[in-house]
Every structure is written in structure tokens, then in C-alpha cells.
Amino acid sequence: MIDLKLLKNNLKDIEKKINSRGESFDLSTIVLDYEKKNSLQIEIEDLRNQKKQISKEIGELKKNKSNSLEQEKRSDELSTNLSKLEKSFEEVDKKLNEKLSLIPNIPHEKCPNGNSEEDNVEVYRKEFENPKTSLDHVEIGEKIDSINFDDATKVVGPRFVVLKNELAQMHRALIQLMLDEAMKNNYQECYVPHIVNSNSLFGTGQLPKFAEDSFKIENDEKYLIPTAEVPLTNLFRDKQLAVDELPVMVTAHTPCYRSEAGSYGKDTRGMIRQHQFEKVELVQVVHPSSSSNALNSLISHASSILDMLEISYRHVELCTGDLGFSASKTIDIEVWLPSQETFREISSCSNFTDFQARRMNIKIKDEKEKILAHTINGSGLAVGRCLVAIMENYFDENKGLIVPEALKKYVNFEFIPLK
RNA sequence: GGAGAGGUGGCUGAGUGGUCGAAAGCGGCACCCUGCUAAGGUGUUAUACGGUUUCCGUAUCGAGGGUUCGAAUCCCUCUCUCUCCGCCA
Structure with a gap:
């Protein structure tokens, strides 16, 4: 498996090296998937954070025998949004891993170029x-x-x-x-x-x-x-x-x-x-x-x-x-x-x-x-x-x-x- | 193959619904103290990913699913380890 961060920062160079093996890999879509995965992750983590806070509030309210219906409703809404985002995150992540696991290693700098x-x-x-x-x-x-x-x-x-x-x-x-x-x-x-x-x-x-x-x-x-x-x-x-x-x-x-x-x-x-x-x-x-x-x-x-x-x-x-x-x-x-x-x-x-x-x-x-x-x-x-x-x-x-x-x-x- | 028990941090081992990434001990690291030093004290000590990167967030208690506002904890499936029985090179 090649390093995604390295790939993201040196896309053209790495693509050139890997393609010198003779097969043509499109690594830019991998970087796009990676970026998409990251942005989904940010959204998801934010929602999870909100949900956690609300759960804590509910815990407090219940302890004091107070009403927590309002909070439970908000939590439900967050859950609906979350599960949608999580589903697309999993899809992107799976796709990314599948693609990445098919990419060969980067040939060494001094590896002689050739076809066969x-x-x-x-x-x-x-x-x-x-x-x-x-x-x-x-x-x-x-x-x-x-x-x-x-x-x-x-x-x-x-x-x-x-x-x-x-x-x-x-x-x-x-x-x-x-x-x-x-x-x-x-x-x-x-x-x-x-x-x-x-x-x-x-x-x-x-x-x-x-x-x-x-x-x-x-x-x-x-x-x-x-x-x-x-x-x-x-x-x-x-x-x-x-x-x-x-x-x-x-x-x-x-x-x-x-x-x-x-x-x-x-x-x-x-x-x-x-x-x-x-x-x-x-x-x-x-x-x-x-x-x-x-x-x-x-x-x-x-x-x-x-x-x-x-x-x-x-x-x-x-x-x-x-x-x-x-x-x-x-x-x-x-x-x-x-x-x-x-x-x-x-x-x-x-x-x-x-x-x-x-x-x-x-x-x-x-x-x-x-x-x-x-x-x-x-x-x-x-x-x-x-x-x-x-x-x-x-x-x-x-x-x-x-x-x-x-x-x-x-x-x-x-x-x-x-x- | 049959029956039972169990998988929690580097290790041992608590934890049966909320303030638990997780007590305590051991080990590791840092500093301090100290002529009986293989002693004592204090602090610190998981991993991964992400971000506005001396900080913050999220996930992870064998794996995957479910119940719930909330799961290490409850339910289901799988897997691995251990013990006993059977079979066997």
C-alpha cells in the first residue's frame, strides 16, 4: 500500500513513477476519494460531537427527573442525518481501499526504465x-x-x-x-x-x-x-x-x-x-x-x-x-x-x-x-x-x-x- | 467432533446502561530526594484518523450487526484462546 498523504502531496510525480511500470493508473481519482472521505469525516465527527453533548444533557435531565423530550427529538434528527453521512462515508472509504489495494509500489528512483x-x-x-x-x-x-x-x-x-x-x-x-x-x-x-x-x-x-x-x-x-x-x-x-x-x-x-x-x-x-x-x-x-x-x-x-x-x-x-x-x-x-x-x-x-x-x-x-x-x-x-x-x-x-x-x-x- | 469457560491499555486485572479511553497494581519514561540505592516521592505513560495542529475532535474494551437519547456493560452472529471428553500422525 502506498502512502496516501505522500500521494496527495506528490500526485504527478508518483503517478509518473507508478505508470513507468507499464500499466496506466489514474491516481487522481484516489486523491479525490481521499479528500471526499476527509470532508465527510469532518461533518460526521461534528454531528457525533453534538449528539454526545445532547446525550449528556439527557442524562443530567433524567437524573433530576426533568423533561428531556426536546433533547431526544434533536438527537433523533441528528441520528437521521448521521446515518446518511455514515453510509456515504463507508461507500467512499470502501471504494478508496479497493482502489488503493490494487496500486503497486512506487519503483525506486534509480530503477531502470523499461517495458519487459x-x-x-x-x-x-x-x-x-x-x-x-x-x-x-x-x-x-x-x-x-x-x-x-x-x-x-x-x-x-x-x-x-x-x-x-x-x-x-x-x-x-x-x-x-x-x-x-x-x-x-x-x-x-x-x-x-x-x-x-x-x-x-x-x-x-x-x-x-x-x-x-x-x-x-x-x-x-x-x-x-x-x-x-x-x-x-x-x-x-x-x-x-x-x-x-x-x-x-x-x-x-x-x-x-x-x-x-x-x-x-x-x-x-x-x-x-x-x-x-x-x-x-x-x-x-x-x-x-x-x-x-x-x-x-x-x-x-x-x-x-x-x-x-x-x-x-x-x-x-x-x-x-x-x-x-x-x-x-x-x-x-x-x-x-x-x-x-x-x-x-x-x-x-x-x-x-x-x-x-x-x-x-x-x-x-x-x-x-x-x-x-x-x-x-x-x-x-x-x-x-x-x-x-x-x-x-x-x-x-x-x-x-x-x-x-x-x-x-x-x-x-x-x-x-x-x- | 461433543461440553464448558473466557477475550478489557505494554502486562496483571476492576468495571453489568450515562460523568468510562476506562480503577488499581506492575512495567516504561521524566523530574525530585537520599551514603546502607535491586530504596523512597511526584508527575507522566494506548492506537488510528481528522482538524483552524504546544491544542481540539472522532473512533477503538476480539470482529460484525442490533436495542437505546446514550453500550466495555443488554441481545444476535462470527472468530480466537483455554479446560474436559472423543478421535488421531
């Missing part, structure tokens, strides 16, 4: 030498008899996968490695619910606009989580954090469920885009003055996994047109996939400024004042895609899939042989 992925800007690249193969992870999976999409389709449907044998172990080991790394970086490990209520999804910004992206539990206002960002960040909903508790740093491994509505025909091969995947998420709640640095630290925490695994990656700053709804600034970490001869997203690290904090009322208590916190998060990392990256970067066509050095202490084999 094409306009994202590479800001960093790190390369490692690895064995060369022309096979993609699906073919590699077959060669080591460890990956099966048909079984998954039978059990549930498309966009799921079954992993077996040592590859399934490696998948699990990756989670362990990522959590260990997060804890080394002082994140507190949490085990969190994988189902959340609609308030939580509203808080992080998936609702109301992106309801169709999530799996909803039938006959219940609850959803499977699309990312651990939702339960982790909502741990702090309606909380007031003391300055000396900051920065709050939490992590969790969870499965993530996404309907992938609107991505028909996209990444249909392999396990790049699935309805269910595992992820280790990093979340920070920080003071506004340090959110920019916090994002950088989080990016380096996430990237360190790829440094350890020695797989080439780059950082890409998302342009205004590619930015997610709640984010003000986002750096994607993209990993090298030889089969596609391209870098693919494996983590998305964002600064949400006070946008999520305003939606879920996360505050920081200073000695003097209370201010909204800033929230930061990113994957550290997406496990499925990381496994894909390992498969394609560590496959020796004569030997099998080699276990990256950093992962060896988590499994009891050096490589997965060809079957």
Missing part, C-alpha cells in the same frame, strides 16, 4: 569453469534414471516431477546446505505453516490482485503458500519492533505452490516451471535507513550458495516494467543453464520499502516515535532450479553426474553413475 525483461540491466557476473555437455537436465535425468515426469503426471497432472535415487538425496542435501548457509549468516530458522489465510496474502501483496496465481483450499479462505515470504513476513504482522531487535532475519525451507495461470506453453519441458517446488527463503525486517544495505547483504547471502557450488551466475536489476507488484527494487540472481545457453532466474531479491509493512502494520518503535518498517526478501535459493543448474553444469558424459565439492559432505557418494 529485455530492458533489465545486468549489474554483476561471476563465471566458473565446468564440464561441457549438450544434454539438458531432462536427458541427464534419464541417463542417471532419477527423474520422472510421467509418474508425476499420472499421480497428479502436468507440471510436477518425481525425483528418485541419489538425485532425490541431492535435492534434499541442497536444502540442508542452503539452510546451513543461512544460519551462518545469522538468519533464524523457522518452520512455518504451508497454508495461510487471506489476510496474510493481502499483507505481502499477492491479494487481492493475484488471486488466480495461488491454490485456494476449497470452501475455506485459505491458500497454499506461493513462497515462504508469506508466512515468514506475516510473523511480524501487527508487531512493534524495538530498534535494538533489528535487523530481524528469518529463514525457512518450504514447498511453494503456484498455479502458473497465464504461463501456458511456457517452460513446459523439464522442472523449470512447476506447480510445486522447494525453496529456502530469506526475509529481513529492517529500519528504513538501512533497507538499501540490507538488500545488498541479502543478495550476497543468496549468491554465496552459487559461489559455493561454483556455478556461473549474474545479477540483473529489474526494470520498472518487470518489477513485481509489491517491490520497489528487485535484483534477480540468474544461474547459467548450458542447455538453454542462457541465465535463468534462481532467486529474486527485493526491497519492498514500507509497502508490505503498511499493509500488515509492522512498526519500529523508536524512543520517540513509531515508524513503518521496511521488508526485504529473496530466495536463498530455489531448490529445484538449483538442482537443474547442478545437473547441467556438473554432468560428465562418460561418468555421470558429479557432486559439487561443497555438497559432498551432505551425501555419501561422489557422483551419480550412468544407468
Whole structure:
């Protein structure tokens, strides 16, 4: 949620920034609604004040056993007027909230302008030498008899996968490695619910606009989580954090469920885009003055996994047109996939400024004042895609899939042989 | 799933129709006093929104509705917590 007062005082500037995302929002009607709401509020409060006074008078009169009919009549009149005004106030307020909750965050000043992925800007690249193969992870999976999409389709449907044998172990080991790394970086490990209520999804910004992206539990206002960002960040909903508790740093491994509505025909091969995947998420709640640095630290925490695994990656700053709804600034970490001869997203690290904090009322208590916190998060990392990256970067066509050095202490084999 | 009890400020806990945004205590903050100081005294201490912004107004006692001139208090619905029983990984 953006700040209404700020919007009112900087309408043109904010409208321009938000519309640089590519969609055209009319923010001036929001400001008009806001002003209308305020003027109604003034009227209503005045009438309520009068009514209160009269009620007090009636109380006094009754105590003295005096007649209070005159006052009761006036109070009735005020009530009639009030209920009319209150009704229109509620309408305006509701309309205003509905509109406001659909407005995305304001992109950061320095966010590169652009319309799509094409306009994202590479800001960093790190390369490692690895064995060369022309096979993609699906073919590699077959060669080591460890990956099966048909079984998954039978059990549930498309966009799921079954992993077996040592590859399934490696998948699990990756989670362990990522959590260990997060804890080394002082994140507190949490085990969190994988189902959340609609308030939580509203808080992080998936609702109301992106309801169709999530799996909803039938006959219940609850959803499977699309990312651990939702339960982790909502741990702090309606909380007031003391300055000396900051920065709050939490992590969790969870499965993530996404309907992938609107991505028909996209990444249909392999396990790049699935309805269910595992992820280790990093979340920070920080003071506004340090959110920019916090994002950088989080990016380096996430990237360190790829440094350890020695797989080439780059950082890409998302342009205004590619930015997610709640984010003000986002750096994607993209990993090298030889089969596609391209870098693919494996983590998305964002600064949400006070946008999520305003939606879920996360505050920081200073000695003097209370201010909204800033929230930061990113994957550290997406496990499925990381496994894909390992498969394609560590496959020796004569030997099998080699276990990256950093992962060896988590499994009891050096490589997965060809079957 | 069945039965019962209960949700009041940072916390404990009074309050069953008016002068209650709410006693008292604890905790916090400010000042004062004081050589036995982990003591004493005084004051202050909720949140949000709005305004003509050192002040004023309105709302908020789990949430929503109702009764009433007037609701923390009465009525209805929902929700959450606790206890007991049942079932169960």
C-alpha cells in the first residue's frame, strides 16, 4: 500500500513513477476519494460531537427527573442525518481501499526504465569453469534414471516431477546446505505453516490482485503458500519492533505452490516451471535507513550458495516494467543453464520499502516515535532450479553426474553413475 | 467432533446502561530526594484518523450487526484462546 498523504502531496510525480511500470493508473481519482472521505469525516465527527453533548444533557435531565423530550427529538434528527453521512462515508472509504489495494509500489528512483525483461540491466557476473555437455537436465535425468515426469503426471497432472535415487538425496542435501548457509549468516530458522489465510496474502501483496496465481483450499479462505515470504513476513504482522531487535532475519525451507495461470506453453519441458517446488527463503525486517544495505547483504547471502557450488551466475536489476507488484527494487540472481545457453532466474531479491509493512502494520518503535518498517526478501535459493543448474553444469558424459565439492559432505557418494 | 469457560491499555486485572479511553497494581519514561540505592516521592505513560495542529475532535474494551437519547456493560452472529471428553500422525 502506498502512502496516501505522500500521494496527495506528490500526485504527478508518483503517478509518473507508478505508470513507468507499464500499466496506466489514474491516481487522481484516489486523491479525490481521499479528500471526499476527509470532508465527510469532518461533518460526521461534528454531528457525533453534538449528539454526545445532547446525550449528556439527557442524562443530567433524567437524573433530576426533568423533561428531556426536546433533547431526544434533536438527537433523533441528528441520528437521521448521521446515518446518511455514515453510509456515504463507508461507500467512499470502501471504494478508496479497493482502489488503493490494487496500486503497486512506487519503483525506486534509480530503477531502470523499461517495458519487459529485455530492458533489465545486468549489474554483476561471476563465471566458473565446468564440464561441457549438450544434454539438458531432462536427458541427464534419464541417463542417471532419477527423474520422472510421467509418474508425476499420472499421480497428479502436468507440471510436477518425481525425483528418485541419489538425485532425490541431492535435492534434499541442497536444502540442508542452503539452510546451513543461512544460519551462518545469522538468519533464524523457522518452520512455518504451508497454508495461510487471506489476510496474510493481502499483507505481502499477492491479494487481492493475484488471486488466480495461488491454490485456494476449497470452501475455506485459505491458500497454499506461493513462497515462504508469506508466512515468514506475516510473523511480524501487527508487531512493534524495538530498534535494538533489528535487523530481524528469518529463514525457512518450504514447498511453494503456484498455479502458473497465464504461463501456458511456457517452460513446459523439464522442472523449470512447476506447480510445486522447494525453496529456502530469506526475509529481513529492517529500519528504513538501512533497507538499501540490507538488500545488498541479502543478495550476497543468496549468491554465496552459487559461489559455493561454483556455478556461473549474474545479477540483473529489474526494470520498472518487470518489477513485481509489491517491490520497489528487485535484483534477480540468474544461474547459467548450458542447455538453454542462457541465465535463468534462481532467486529474486527485493526491497519492498514500507509497502508490505503498511499493509500488515509492522512498526519500529523508536524512543520517540513509531515508524513503518521496511521488508526485504529473496530466495536463498530455489531448490529445484538449483538442482537443474547442478545437473547441467556438473554432468560428465562418460561418468555421470558429479557432486559439487561443497555438497559432498551432505551425501555419501561422489557422483551419480550412468544407468 | 461433543461440553464448558473466557477475550478489557505494554502486562496483571476492576468495571453489568450515562460523568468510562476506562480503577488499581506492575512495567516504561521524566523530574525530585537520599551514603546502607535491586530504596523512597511526584508527575507522566494506548492506537488510528481528522482538524483552524504546544491544542481540539472522532473512533477503538476480539470482529460484525442490533436495542437505546446514550453500550466495555443488554441481545444476535462470527472468530480466537483455554479446560474436559472423543478421535488421531
